[in-house]
Amino acid sequence: METPILEMRQITKEFPGVRALDNVTFSVKRGEIHCLVGENGAGKSTLMKVLSGVYPYGTYSGEILIDGQPQRFSGIADSERAGIGIIYQELALVPEMTVYENIFLGHEINRNGLIDWNETIHRADAMLRKVRLTVNPATKVRDLGVGKQQLVEIAKVLSRNVKILILDEPTAALNEDDSENLLNLLRELRDHGVTCILISHKLKEVLSIADTVTVLRDGKTVCTLDAHKGEVSEQALIRNMVGREITNIYPPRSHRPGADPMLALRNWTVYAPELGRYILRDVNIEVRRGEIVGLAGLMGAGRTELALSMFGNAPGYRISGELWLKGKQRWFRHPQEAIAAGMAYVSEDRKAKGLVLIQDVRQNITLANLRALARNGIIDRNAEIQVAEEYRRSLNIKTPTIEQQVVNLSGGNQQKVCLGKWLFVRPDVLILDEPTRGIDVGAKYEIYQLMNRLVEDGMSILMISSELPEVLGMSDRVYVVSGGRIKGELPIEVASQEKIMELAVDY
Amino acid sequence: MATQAMFLKNLQRTLGQNIRQYGMFIALFVIMIIFSITTNGIFISSRNLSNLINQTGYIAVLAVGMTLVIVIRHIDLSVGFLAGFLGAVAAIALRFWDLPTIVVVPMVLVMGGLAGLLTALPVAELKIPSFVASLAGWLIYRGALQLVTAGTGTIIIEDETFNAIGNGFIPDLPVTLIPGYHTLTLLLGAIAIGAFIFSEIRSRNKKLAYNFEVLPADMFALKLIFISTLIGLLAWIMAGYNGLSWTMVIVLVVVAIYHFITTQTVLGRHIYAVGGNPEAAELSGISVKRITYIVFASMGMLAALSGILFASRLRSATTTAGTLFELDAIAAAYIGGVSAAGGVGNVIGSIIGALVYVSLTSGMNLMGIDIAYQYIVRGLVLVAAVIFDVTTRRRGRAG
Structure with missing residues (x-):
């Protein structure tokens, strides 16, 4: 049998408290398109970062072989030299530079430091033909659409004599035509001998293009399937992607959702003029009193944008449709108005968007509702301390004092501070965006208990989550989003990991 | 013996934990002692210190406003010439329009507030960097100052009530x-x-x-x-x-008001939250735009006050009034511990920073040190203060 062009053997990579990759084995044949699939957090991106040298040799255990030769990359430059080219989801182009400048950025064609522009443009032209992009190489990248920028990026990587081209979700931001073009290009490159590794959430894409598929789950290789032997099918992929054991880590529930809708969206559509595409289209959802509604979907499906657009924080977007809150049609221009009307949104990114890290627990908890503690704009310090102490106790926030800067707390306790802040605005509808991301099991359980307590008291919760067991364990009803549309609504009795994943990968 | 050892241990620990808080006070103290020795006590004389504090006045009020501007991650370069220009407007109003001080002062303060709103407009609405927006202001007010003093040159102010602001005593x-x-x-x-x-x-x-x-x-x-x-x-x-002096009374009142606002009010908390994490603040229902307008308007108003103090002190408006005030104020704020990363800094610190800064000038003047060396020393003190601040903050976080 021919030596594989790439072999990764027994790769294990640990972060503090998490084993992101656990004995992963991954083998790619010369000249094939190899797709890597798995849920959010399955370890796909981490594996590619190990391969490209972002995590240098020594920070992981295991072996990387290219053409049978062991490799020890201490940085991206090493992996590039070995013939690995990677294209990330976020494009790495300089918008203000021209296409040809971008293609040779960092590898300028020069003699003694002087750039040979004629040769640069000449070769850039050839690269552009190779990726079938007909634009003037002197065009600024800023003036190209996302699809064309993607092709420039590929031209850039190809100009460095890559043997293995890695693409991380290349079609996530593309419309259908551009996606189809890109896939055709990949087929062509394969036929010219370039090996491709493609990470994708879109199973249809995977089915149409893959020669081989490797499925990762929870940092482990689940299986490698050969398309030419007929092993690859949608059912087979979904089964292997999800099949996670649901251990009983969810508190028992005793609540019964009411019938009256607290929050409803009618034909909610969000358009991003800058990107020239729809973020959300014709979304119709409903959250009833005392109900936990799960909003499942993969990353980039538009879940966070849905929450933010409802909450009055959607700068630069054009929104149409109706938002009904507690039986009244509303429209929020700023989160301030949404909060005043009884909504709260706990961000998925607590450090960047949830907390003021350099301030203490007390200041963070009261931030969104300081006016309730003030008379004539002057804060009643005693009342503030009491409120903060109350939430510290009821949420079991582990901190020496409420005067501790939140930057010093653990992830779970930071999340509890975020929750405390939003509970203090006393909302009727609480939107939780990945409420348990990156926190330990104990704190997770406490947050689940809290959610149950809140809905028993009549609050309504919309929970955005990428963790299917969490969605299934906590929700009364589940919506699945994909490509900015609601792909289905599942009562909890019929929902399963397979069913949700089937809808989530349906583009 | 035991109690003494305990006392020293407590002292060491307390200073260690609060070195950042007390560092500026100690630095000011050390600087004053050094100058008292090198000037044979002239520096510490009542007369010199009284003068020194009066000279600090117009920088101190700017430093207070600048502190908040820097806390919300912006900068305002326009305030020096804005102060100069508004000082000239005050002089013209007193001298040529025959308006009384009681009318001129509020009028000029309001104009300053409006000028601040104008600077904030492109910053808040179009996200133009405040460096650029206020640099434009710097140019415009410089030109405006020259324009209004073009016909007359230096405008002498004869209104004694007005002149008492910068020269009188209670x-x-x-x-x-x-x-x-x-x-x-x-x-x-x-x-x-x-x-x-x-x-x-x-x-x-x-x-x-x-x-x-x-x-x-x-x-x-x-x-x-x-x-x-x-x-x-x-x-x-x-x-x-x-x-x-009346200047001192004004500075104390300004500091008291700003200290109160920043530590006790909703507005103050919102300002620091916007500085600490604008995105989190926005999602918490705080309008970052509104805070930007308020902070720049307050800066403009304090620039007007600075212009009044300066014109009153000189009993005249000159064609170059306000030159470099903005940089002195920024330096004072940084010496006083404000952080460009946002969300950190307080007005008391900035006042101490302004005192340190002006003490250096005054002390070195008394010693007859050449102005060229003075600039170099001030530069070194600024960089030393910021290095001290950054390193103690890092240690504070680790511990």
């Missing part, structure tokens, strides 16, 4: 407590010490009631004695030379 009581000393100033000093001790004890008791960490009793006493002595000394020195 009246004395008809009684004499200590011959040669200003009685009311001494009295105010005593009241300030009493109020300080009272509020410190009250706040400590409150913290104790909540089981919060407080200073050990001996350290607390030391702090009370130290700061009371400082206040007392200040009052004593001022009382030895004409008493409190």
Whole structure:
């Protein structure tokens, strides 16, 4: 049998408290398109970062072989030299530079430091033909659409004599035509001998293009399937992607959702003029009193944008449709108005968007509702301390004092501070965006208990989550989003990991 | 012996934990002692210190406003010439329009506030960097200042009420407590010490009631004695030379108001939250735009006050008034511990920073040091203060 062009053997990579990759084995044949699939957090991106040298040799255990030769990359430059080219989801182009400048950025064609522009443009032209992009190489990248920028990026990587081209979700931001073009290009490159590794959430894409598929789950290789032997099918992929054991880590529930809708969206559509595409289209959802509604979907499906657009924080977007809150049609221009009307949104990114890290627990908890503690704009310090102490106790926030800067707390306790802040605005509808991301099991359980307590008291919760067991364990009803549309609504009795994943990968 | 060892240990620990907070006070103290020695005591004389504080006035009020601007991650370069321009407007209003001081001062303050809103407009609405927006203001107000003083050159102000703002002193009581000393100033000093001790004890008791960490009793006493002595000394020195000046009263009032707003009010908390994490603040229902307008408007108003203080001090408006004020104010704020990363810094620190900055100038002038060396020393002090600040902050976080 021919030596594989790439072999990764027994790769294990640990972060503090998490084993992101656990004995992963991954083998790619010369000249094939190899797709890597798995849920959010399955370890796909981490594996590619190990391969490209972002995590240098020594920070992981295991072996990387290219053409049978062991490799020890201490940085991206090493992996590039070995013939690995990677294209990330976020494009790495300089918008203000021209296409040809971008293609040779960092590898300028020069003699003694002087750039040979004629040769640069000449070769850039050839690269552009190779990726079938007909634009003037002197065009600024800023003036190209996302699809064309993607092709420039590929031209850039190809100009460095890559043997293995890695693409991380290349079609996530593309419309259908551009996606189809890109896939055709990949087929062509394969036929010219370039090996491709493609990470994708879109199973249809995977089915149409893959020669081989490797499925990762929870940092482990689940299986490698050969398309030419007929092993690859949608059912087979979904089964292997999800099949996670649901251990009983969810508190028992005793609540019964009411019938009256607290929050409803009618034909909610969000358009991003800058990107020239729809973020959300014709979304119709409903959250009833005392109900936990799960909003499942993969990353980039538009879940966070849905929450933010409802909450009055959607700068630069054009929104149409109706938002009904507690039986009244509303429209929020700023989160301030949404909060005043009884909504709260706990961000998925607590450090960047949830907390003021350099301030203490007390200041963070009261931030969104300081006016309730003030008379004539002057804060009643005693009342503030009491409120903060109350939430510290009821949420079991582990901190020496409420005067501790939140930057010093653990992830779970930071999340509890975020929750405390939003509970203090006393909302009727609480939107939780990945409420348990990156926190330990104990704190997770406490947050689940809290959610149950809140809905028993009549609050309504919309929970955005990428963790299917969490969605299934906590929700009364589940919506699945994909490509900015609601792909289905599942009562909890019929929902399963397979069913949700089937809808989530349906583009 | 044991109690003494304990005291020293407490002292070491307290200083170690609060080095950032007390560092500026200590630096100011050290600078003053050094200059007192090198100038054979002239520096510490009542007359010199009184002058020094009056000279600090127009930089100090700018530094207070600049602190908040830097806290919300912006900068305002326009305030120097804005102060100069508005000082000239005040002079023209007094001299040529014959308006009384009582009308001119509020009018100019309002104009300053409006100018601040104007600077904030492109920053808040179009996200134009404040460096650029305020640089445009710097150019515009410089031109405006030259324009309004073009016909007349320096405008002499003859209004004595107005000139008293920068040169006058508060009246004395008809009684004499200590011959040669200003009685009311001494009295105010005593009241300030009493109020300080009272509020410190009250706040400590409150913290104790909540089981919060407080200073050990001996350290607390030391702090009370130290700061009371400082206040007392200040009052004593001022009382030895004409008493409190109106400039000082104005600066104290401004500091008191801003200290109160930043520490006790919703608005103050919102300003620091916007500085600490604008995205989190926005999602928490705070309008970052509104805060930007408010902070720049306050900056503009304080620039107007600075212009009034300066024009009044010189009893005239000159064609170059306000030159480099903005950079002095920025330097004072940074020496006082404000952080460009946003969300950190307080007005008391910036006032101390301004005092450090002006003390350096005054002391070196008395020593007859060449202006060229003065700039170099000021530069070194600025960079030393910022390095000290950054390293102690890092250590504070690690610990």
